[in-house]
Amino acid sequence: MGSERGNGGERLRAAFSGDRVALMPYLTAGYPTLDGAAEVGEAYIAAGADVVEIGVPFSDPLADGPTIQDTTTRALENGANLDYCLKLASGLADRVPVVFLVYCNVVFARGAEAFLDAVAAAGVSGLVIPDLPVGEIEDFAQLAEERGVALCPLAAPTSSDERLEKIGRCATGFVYCVSVAGVTGTREALPSGAIELLRRVRSLTDAPVALGFGIGSARTAAEAAAEADGVIIGSKLMQIVAEDGLEKATAWLREVREAMSGISGAKVGG
Amino acid sequence: MRQKVEEQGRDGYFGAFGGRYVPETLIHALDELEEAYERYRDDPEFLAELNGLARDFVGRPTPLMFAERLTKKWGGANVWFKREDLAHTGAHKINNALGQILLAERMGKRRIIAETGAGQHGVATATVAALYGKECVVYMGEEDTRRQAPNVLRMKLLGTEVRPVTSGSGTLKAALNEAIRDWVTNVEDTHYIIGTVAGPAPYPRIVRDLQTVIGKELEAQSHERFGADPDAIVACVGGGSNAIGAFHPFIGREDVRLIGVEAAGRGMETGEHGASLTGGSPGVLHGNMSYVLQTEDGQIREAHSISAGLDYPSVGPEHAYLKDENLVEYVSVTDDEALAAFVMTSRLEGIIPALETSHAIHHAAAVARELGPGKNVVINISGRGDKDIGVVAEAIGMDAHEAEEAGSDG
Numbered sequence: 001m002g003s004e005r006g007n008g009g010e011r012l013r014a015a016f017s018g019d020r021v022a023l024m025p026y027l028t029a030g031y032p033t034l035d036g037a038a039e040v041g042e043a044y045i046a047a048g049a050d051v052v053e054i055g056v057p058f059s060d061p062l063a064d065g066p067t068i069q070d071t072t073t074r075a076l077e078n079g080a081n082l083d084y085c086l087k088l089a090s091g092l093a094d095r096v097p098v099v100f101l102v103y104c105n106v107v108f109a110r111g112a113e114a115f116l117d118a119v120a121a122a123g124v125s126g127l128v129i130p131d132l133p134v135g136e137i138e139d140f141a142q143l144a145e146e147r148g149v150a151l152c153p154l155a156a157p158t159s160s161d162e163r164l165e166k167i168g169r170c171a172t173g174f175v176y177c178v179s180v181a182g183v184t185g186t187r188e189a190l191p192s193g194a195i196e197l198l199r200r201v202r203s204l205t206d207a208p209v210a211l212g213f214g215i216g217s218a219r220t221a222a223e224a225a226a227e228a229d230g231v232i233i234g235s236k237l238m239q240i241v242a243e244d245g246l247e248k249a250t251a252w253l254r255e256v257r258e259a260m261s262g263i264s265g266a267k268v269g270g
Numbered sequence: 271m272r273q274k275v276e277e278q279g280r281d282g283y284f285g286a287f288g289g290r291y292v293p294e295t296l297i298h299a300l301d302e303l304e305e306a307y308e309r310y311r312d313d314p315e316f317l318a319e320l321n322g323l324a325r326d327f328v329g330r331p332t333p334l335m336f337a338e339r340l341t342k343k344w345g346g347a348n349v350w351f352k353r354e355d356l357a358h359t360g361a362h363k364i365n366n367a368l369g370q371i372l373l374a375e376r377m378g379k380r381r382i383i384a385e386t387g388a389g390q391h392g393v394a395t396a397t398v399a400a401l402y403g404k405e406c407v408v409y410m411g412e413e414d415t416r417r418q419a420p421n422v423l424r425m426k427l428l429g430t431e432v433r434p435v436t437s438g439s440g441t442l443k444a445a446l447n448e449a450i451r452d453w454v455t456n457v458e459d460t461h462y463i464i465g466t467v468a469g470p471a472p473y474p475r476i477v478r479d480l481q482t483v484i485g486k487e488l489e490a491q492s493h494e495r496f497g498a499d500p501d502a503i504v505a506c507v508g509g510g511s512n513a514i515g516a517f518h519p520f521i522g523r524e525d526v527r528l529i530g531v532e533a534a535g536r537g538m539e540t541g542e543h544g545a546s547l548t549g550g551s552p553g554v555l556h557g558n559m560s561y562v563l564q565t566e567d568g569q570i571r572e573a574h575s576i577s578a579g580l581d582y583p584s585v586g587p588e589h590a591y592l593k594d595e596n597l598v599e600y601v602s603v604t605d606d607e608a609l610a611a612f613v614m615t616s617r618l619e620g621i622i623p624a625l626e627t628s629h630a631i632h633h634a635a636a637v638a639r640e641l642g643p644g645k646n647v648v649i650n651i652s653g654r655g656d657k658d659i660g661v662v663a664e665a666i667g668m669d670a671h672e673a674e675e676a677g678s679d680g
Binding site: 161 | 290292293297447457482552553590640
């Protein structure tokens with residue numbers, strides 16, 4: 001099953017199974033412009049991205065801090081609808097696995113099955129749906145599995161061990177560990193709870209583990225890389241794109257890639 | 271053990287509506303709240319504290335008043351007002367805020383946050399936070415801080431920090447987004463007092479239960495005053511807490527018509543309204559599945575209503591269920607109709623009702639005439655309208671510095 005580019009979960013696991021920790025930069029579809037977002041994706045791949053996370057703009061992104069909110073507001077003004085996001089993903093998905101970050105109302109408005117058919121056809125490997133937690137995701141998970149689209153559920157420092165086990169079982173892509181109780185944004189240091197969460201998830205599940213929310217420097221990325229299979233960077237990149245342009249953002253991403261090199265992480269098997 | 275509510279099938283659901291569509295970080299806090307609620311809801315000490323404050327601090331029970339002049343004017347059923355406007359702080363919102371601060375105290379939370387539209391829930395929350403000595407932050411859309419300025423001052427006087435929210439249209443939807451973001455960030459020491467029967471489970475059920483004091487009193491008072499259940503109960507619906515509270519004991523009784531009145535804003539045909547049930551479709555906003563105003567692509571639309579409390583593009587999930595099961599009728603009333611009812615009620619009954627409430631009053635005229643003489647219709651006067659006088663004066667062109675003759679009461 002799955003799209004012509006293969007099963008999403010398998011593609012993602014392949015990206016985590018190399019000898020380096022996966023670099024997973026985020027971009028907001030439609031930001032800074034409709035065409036500009038594709039350039040951002042190309043630049044990320046050139047800078048060494050192993051997975052590209054594409055944010056599908058939503059009017060009320062409750063899990064996002066001000067930086068990403070500003071980009072999604074602009075993207076919606078630019079006309080970034082779901083069909084545009086699918087085209088953008090399709091243009092990148094031949095080279096790297098693409099993951100959508102999408103809020104559940106956008107999914108349900110299209111219809112769960114029609115949405116999954118569309119993302120599979122566009123070659124999207126996995127989905128992060130921040131407002132569809134374990135407890136609500138089960139019916140959808142069944143439909144996603146039938147179509148070879150992987151799910152990447154969130155795990156939080158506040159999650160119980162029992163929930164982390166369930167989250168791990170749902171994670172046909174990877175477990176998206178949220179570094180801190182909070183919204184997306186940039187933080188100077190890696191919160192102490194982040195490493196603890198990564199270790200708890202690691203001990204309770206077999207799924208690959210990525211860390212996101214607040215990775216704001218090459219140093220914190222390297223710290224995260226020592227414990228995770230992947231490092232997700234969003235707000236910091238969007239902030240540099242907004243303030244200093246894409247070239248600066250790409251240069252910074254290369255620094256991060258460099259800082260993470262030689263760190264093999266606490267890899268999952270295979 | 272958890273006591274399941276009859277109409278809820280899956281935990282936290284009302285039919286297909288409700289649920290917990292929130293980031294994982296909040297699930298623990300929702301579990302904690304649910305546990306606390308199950309533990310204390312029937313606890314004698316908790317109930318003694320709640321009922322004691324409801325009596326001495328809030329002033330319950332609120333009266334059921336016969337609106338004699340309106341009854342005459344409309345020439346139909348007897349019209350009764352359930353006077354939630356007489357509750358402390360001027361609206362039904364205090365019933366919920368009080369119950370939740372008692373829960374927050376027992377959960378050991380030192381900090382309280384809330385969102386507010388018209389400011390009535392913000393004031394109620396600021397009030398109970400002061401009573402219990404809690405730090406309190408209220409998020410309010412910037413546009414709403416302007417049109418409900420007196421309530422901003424009241425909150426500040428009560429020691430609450432009011433944070434204006436500029437994103438989106440600067441109204442209730444944006445305030446909720448910011449409150450949820452605050453809660454995600456400060457979940458360990460903060461309790462979020464949601465102001466209506468929306469949000470993720472268990473909020474819709476907790477707020478409903480706390481507001482059901484309205485309906486229980488109404489039932490007893492109706493039997494005392496006219497020896498029967500009301501033939502109809504009319505209430506305005508934004509998020510829907512005053513309506514659920516008034517309706518709940520009567521749901522499923524065949525001889526009681528329950529009517530929820532949404533904001534038709536500038537008219538349903540203009541698309542500028544706040545009527546999620548009569549003009550929306552199923553979707554997810556602020557943690558629950560309900561009816562929402564949205565585009566084909568699932569983007570949430572901005573609502574519009576002259577009343578800040580109805581200016582919201584969704585509605586509590588239990589209302590969505592009650593609509594689909596045909597247990598409650600839902601209609602909508604425009605800004606202009608509500609304004610006319612506001613002015614009429616002020617002049618005819620000596621009560622300045624909230625603009626939200628004025629929507630229900632307008633529609634009650636038609637209901638009273640349909641029912642006819644000898645029947646009884648109750649309007650839930652969910653709040654008082656002092657907060658709205660600036661908006662109303664501007665809308666009807668009234669000037670404090672010009673002498674003006676009082677209009678005839680027709």
